[in-house]
Amino acid sequence: MDHTPTRTPRPHLDDLTRSLRTPLERVAVEHADLVEMIRRRVVAARPAASDTVAVAAFNSSI
Amino acid sequence: MLKVHSRCDLSCDHCYVYQHADQTWRDRPVRMSADTVRATAKRIAEHARVHDLPVVHMVLHGGEPLLLGAAGLREVLVELRTTITPWARLDLRMQTNGVLLDEELCRLLVEYDVRVGVSFDGDRTANDRHRVFAHGGSSHDQVRQALALLRHPDHHPSYAGILCTIDIRNDPDRVYEALLAERPPRVDLLLPHATWDRPPARPDTAGTPYADWLGRIYRRWVDEGRPLSIRLFEALEPGGGGTEAFGLAPADVLVVEADGSWEQVDSLKTAYHGAADTGFDVFGHSVDEARQHPGVAARQDGVDGLCATCRSCPVVDRCGGGLYAHRWRTGSGFDNPSVYCADLLRLIDTMDTYPPVELPTRQPAELADPLATELLDDLATGYGSAHTLDLLAATQLSATRALLAGWRERSGPTAAWELLVDLDEKAPEALRAVLAHPFVRPWLVHRLTPSARSGAGPASDPLPALALAAALRAGAPATLDVPVRSGVITVPTLGSLVLPVDVDGTVEVTVLPGAVRVRGDHVAQTVVLDTGEPEAGGWRATHRVPVPGGQLLLEDGDPYRDCYGQPVAPRLERSAARAVSRTLAEAWRVVERDVPVHAAALAGGLRALVPLAPDQKRPLRSATARDAFGAIALTPVADPETVAVLLVHEWQHVKLGAALDLYDLVDPEPGHRIRVPWRPDPRPPEGVLQGVYAHLAVTRVWQARAAAGRPAHGDAVAYAARFLTWTREGADALLAGRSLTAAGERFVGRMRQALEETAAGPG
Numbered sequence: 001m002d003h004t005p006t007r008t009p010r011p012h013l014d015d016l017t018r019s020l021r022t023p024l025e026r027v028a029v030e031h032a033d034l035v036e037m038i039r040r041r042v043v044a045a046r047p048a049a050s051d052t053v054a055v056a057a058f059n060s061s062i
Numbered sequence: 063m064l065k066v067h068s069r070c071d072l073s074c075d076h077c078y079v080y081q082h083a084d085q086t087w088r089d090r091p092v093r094m095s096a097d098t099v100r101a102t103a104k105r106i107a108e109h110a111r112v113h114d115l116p117v118v119h120m121v122l123h124g125g126e127p128l129l130l131g132a133a134g135l136r137e138v139l140v141e142l143r144t145t146i147t148p149w150a151r152l153d154l155r156m157q158t159n160g161v162l163l164d165e166e167l168c169r170l171l172v173e174y175d176v177r178v179g180v181s182f183d184g185d186r187t188a189n190d191r192h193r194v195f196a197h198g199g200s201s202h203d204q205v206r207q208a209l210a211l212l213r214h215p216d217h218h219p220s221y222a223g224i225l226c227t228i229d230i231r232n233d234p235d236r237v238y239e240a241l242l243a244e245r246p247p248r249v250d251l252l253l254p255h256a257t258w259d260r261p262p263a264r265p266d267t268a269g270t271p272y273a274d275w276l277g278r279i280y281r282r283w284v285d286e287g288r289p290l291s292i293r294l295f296e297a298l299e300p301g302g303g304g305t306e307a308f309g310l311a312p313a314d315v316l317v318v319e320a321d322g323s324w325e326q327v328d329s330l331k332t333a334y335h336g337a338a339d340t341g342f343d344v345f346g347h348s349v350d351e352a353r354q355h356p357g358v359a360a361r362q363d364g365v366d367g368l369c370a371t372c373r374s375c376p377v378v379d380r381c382g383g384g385l386y387a388h389r390w391r392t393g394s395g396f397d398n399p400s401v402y403c404a405d406l407l408r409l410i411d412t413m414d415t416y417p418p419v420e421l422p423t424r425q426p427a428e429l430a431d432p433l434a435t436e437l438l439d440d441l442a443t444g445y446g447s448a449h450t451l452d453l454l455a456a457t458q459l460s461a462t463r464a465l466l467a468g469w470r471e472r473s474g475p476t477a478a479w480e481l482l483v484d485l486d487e488k489a490p491e492a493l494r495a496v497l498a499h500p501f502v503r504p505w506l507v508h509r510l511t512p513s514a515r516s517g518a519g520p521a522s523d524p525l526p527a528l529a530l531a532a533a534l535r536a537g538a539p540a541t542l543d544v545p546v547r548s549g550v551i552t553v554p555t556l557g558s559l560v561l562p563v564d565v566d567g568t569v570e571v572t573v574l575p576g577a578v579r580v581r582g583d584h585v586a587q588t589v590v591l592d593t594g595e596p597e598a599g600g601w602r603a604t605h606r607v608p609v610p611g612g613q614l615l616l617e618d619g620d621p622y623r624d625c626y627g628q629p630v631a632p633r634l635e636r637s638a639a640r641a642v643s644r645t646l647a648e649a650w651r652v653v654e655r656d657v658p659v660h661a662a663a664l665a666g667g668l669r670a671l672v673p674l675a676p677d678q679k680r681p682l683r684s685a686t687a688r689d690a691f692g693a694i695a696l697t698p699v700a701d702p703e704t705v706a707v708l709l710v711h712e713w714q715h716v717k718l719g720a721a722l723d724l725y726d727l728v729d730p731e732p733g734h735r736i737r738v739p740w741r742p743d744p745r746p747p748e749g750v751l752q753g754v755y756a757h758l759a760v761t762r763v764w765q766a767r768a769a770a771g772r773p774a775h776g777d778a779v780a781y782a783a784r785f786l787t788w789t790r791e792g793a794d795a796l797l798a799g800r801s802l803t804a805a806g807e808r809f810v811g812r813m814r815q816a817l818e819e820t821a822a823g824p825g
Contacts, residue, residue: 025486039464039465039468042461
């Protein structure tokens with residue numbers, strides 16, 4: 001049995017840089033996986049992961 | 063690979079360019095002409111554009127590329143960067159013998175973000191066995207001086223590593239120690255080029271002396287905890303990934319000779335005269351034509367392209383048949399195992415039976431990705447090259463665009479979205495400047511967070527303000543409905559417009575040349591922007607601080623700057639803003655004085671500074687928000703020396719936060735805490751990682767101040783010692799725990815190594 005905690009999938013560097021060349025209008029269609037991955041990693045996962053340092057305030061979070 | 067100069071100032075007897083079967087160098091021009099560089103750059107740019115390549119890797123090679131001199135090299139670099147960079151990220155490298163490297167050349171290499179590999183064979187005896195001048199004199203001292211220059215913090219971003227050609231007559235321990243002493247980011251050990259026609263020197267025809275020699279170094283390297291990256295060993299590990307010499311990945315190297323000829327990989331020169339020829343050149347043939355040459359195409363087939371012996375070998379996925387050139391035998395061509403086959407087999411066996419630590423059975427995703435290891439290794443030095451910072455900024459911009467697209471999916475089509483799409487096509491730089499603003503992502507994240515969404519009405523739609531800002535920047539005429547909050551329209555990156563009435567809702571805004579016209583239920587006015595008069599017509603332009611390389615926004619108006627978990631200061635009075643600007647500009651000069659590499663990094667990425675609200679109980683505070691890449695918040699402090707430390711500290715958090723968006727360095731184990739020396743309560747692992755990374759940079763600031771011996775910094779030695787201890791103990795606590803991923807262990811291990819180099823000082 002794998003007890004490893006579930007992670008949100010991470011975006012691939014190449015996908016991120018490639019999407020910059022896609023017209024904004026087509027990003028959601030041509031990079032649907034990336035858009036969803038970013039949403040899950042940046043928006044959805046952040047509040048739940050209490051140990052993630054979203055704010056690195058001097059002498060408070062580190 | 064570009065052969066920018068075809069002659070060399072050394073006369074190494076093991077050089078495959080001059081001393082082996084191929085002698086085509088004799089008919090080449092001495093140096094690559096400007097026309098050839100231009101034609102090459104155009105061919106590569108064309109290929110990147112047609113195939114939408116995200117990155118092009120290019121190595122400046124020779125002969126000896128530094129024979130171009132600083133002026134000649136600059137011309138080449140300008141041409142390559144100017145022509146190729148608009149189409150793809152250009153990863154520029156250079157392989158040199160280092161003899162001619164001086165401070166001027168180092169500055170040039172850093173300026174153009176060129177990472178340098180130096181050919182160096184180890185201790186004096188080993189190096190001078192082959193690497194000598196034509197008169198027989200030693201090159202050892204000159205090469206060591208070059209390596210010392212590259213180690214200097216100002217030049218370290220350009221230090222890629224050392225290429226060492228082995229000779230089994232040398233003492234492996236002394237070679238290993240000599241390489242380690244140069245503190246390279248990476249070492250590659252190269253088997254001397256040989257073929258079945260011209261086999262390598264072996265004292266005993268039945269033995270495996272190359273495996274034995276390398277095995278000695280391997281065991282010591284492992285015993286000592288892998289203190290540096292050795293590419294040969296890492297490539298031969300299970301799942302180690304491909305290199306030109308090992309693995310089954312398709313060959314992806316083309317060479318442009320000094321006369322513009324397209325050639326196959328240049329190690330083929332060891333096989334026979336003309337072995338690398340394709341018959342194509344950059345003037346008449348594209349990259350696609352060159353790569354369809356049968357010699358290149360034959361190397362795209364993986365295991366199917368190997369001889370029968372290799373295809374049936376159980377470790378073929380590790381060595382991949384060895385270097386292509388090493389398979390050559392007159393008669394059967396390249397359809398043979400490597401002439402080093404027995405050594406490779408034995409070395410792999412040594413590696414598999416000498417595991418002092420339990421190796422992971424599966425390569426973690428980050429470590430199997432060369433781009434990821436390169437980026438993380440570079441950041442782990444505590445600095446980060448211009449290329450790495452550009453890459454982080456690009457990924458952050460991409461994430462913001464993805465969030466924007468996600469918001470559009472929720473909000474449906476609007477006029478603001480249509481305007482953004484139009485500007486993306488017609489004025490991409492204007493839109494890019496707006497979307498790269500640090501507080502766009504916090505805005506989008508806030509709107510996309512489920513708890514915030516329920517109260518979202520038209521007034522909370524972020525798109526109109528972004529479209530308005532981009533249209534103003536582009537000078538594009540537009541009319542759209544824009545949200546007003548408490549009588550204020552926020553225009554990200556530019557400022558805010560205070561309406562004469564305190565209303566909430568939306569107003570119609572028309573972009574005019576240098577002005578905006580506003581119409582609403584209680585307002586109708588035209589406001590000329592940037593009249594030079596403060597707040598004329600209610601327009602509050604964002605304060606701008608001149609700093610090296612551009613301007614920094616002193617952001618006290620954007621409502622989404624309030625993302626630091628502590629109160630931000632309200633709009634500053636003009637006198638207060640001028641005072642903060644002066645302190646900031648001076649602090650920047652202090653960073654440049656103390657650690658110029660960090661000043662360059664700030665210049666490359668810091669866009670905005672947010673004043674925090676003063677608090678008498680905690681007068682000295684600074685902060686970074688994970689979602690606000692490119693911004694730092696701090697309490698207005700009058701002392702530039704203090705602000706300089708805070709800038710360096712916080713910029714570390716910005717870099718590492720962006721890397722953590724991409725890679726998992728810490729295992730998500732809720733509740734796990736680690737004791738740290740800088741505060742009494744145990745901290746979460748990611749906080750410790752952030753702390754160690756920041757303290758590493760601050761250590762270097764105080765060490766520089768201690769070394770300068772200024773009377774004003776009488777306590778610098780003590781501060782340097784304190785931060786050194788904090789960093790060391792924090793890193794050790796992370797490494798001792800179970801909270802790091804494999805990539806995180808590698809990152810912290812390398813950071814720990816960088817710390818010890820810092821403790822030893824440059825040189």
